[in-house]
Amino acid sequence: MTADKTLSLYFSLFNEIGIISQLSSALVNEQLPKGLSNAHFNVLIHLDRLGDGQTPLAISRAFQLPKTTMTHTLCGLETHQLIEMRPNPKDGRSKCVWLTQKGHAFRNKIINNLAPDLIKLSTQIPQDRILNTITGLAEIRKIMDANRED
Template sequence: MSAQTDSLAVALFSEIFMIDQLAHNRLTKALPRGMELSHFSVLNHLSRLSEERTPAQLAQTFHLTRGAMTNTLAKLARAGHVHIRPDWDDARRKFVSISPAGREATDAAIAAMTPVIGEIVNGIGAERARQALPVLRELRERLGEG
């Protein structure tokens, strides 16, 4: 790689890291009281799937350790947002599904976040945001390969 490419890569990822931090802070403030962004992410994923997943599958999806996912799932279960049941064929495994309260919490979080992210997209313009998506998707895919 050339020095120019290295400089471009550092500048690009510096922007991505800063965007991640700022988005995380802004969206966390918009979430319903007691909900963390990690909770919303898991609930939103389960809501879109509409089927059970094991904690290990969820940990892999979110690139987390099983311990970190177990901690998040325990908090979600205490809040009544997920159901965790044993695997009837293998008692060592568990299955996780979203509860009706979890669906309501997901909907409330989306309703709270939508004005925040909508305002940002309106500020930069829908067409410019649309043009950025292919590059961002490719970056995500390449990062997911490694």
């Protein structure tokens, strides 16, 4: 295969991915109140799924974002009382991030509001298609992630 063909193939891939990323962000944003963005919601999801009590640095690494960005995002979540920042008992420099009751409830509410849109999607696209696409994406993601480090 020519280099040109390869390039345009991957440009197509990344173009589709970019568009869907934007569309899915829009879906979530529609459900969020003013003052809270995708960035905030993703952190809530993350803490709920993988457990809270993590440090800000660990979270910023999980999202591969600069820690200054995470400081800002966590600050917003704390202002809205969706998380609590407590000192890290194991390291005086560090903090631990905990979901509050309100944070849990908020996450659940947003996910519930999201459900109709996603369930509608699931009626429009065969499940096999989604599963196969996820499999392909996961492979691509793993390799790109591995390449990133060298």
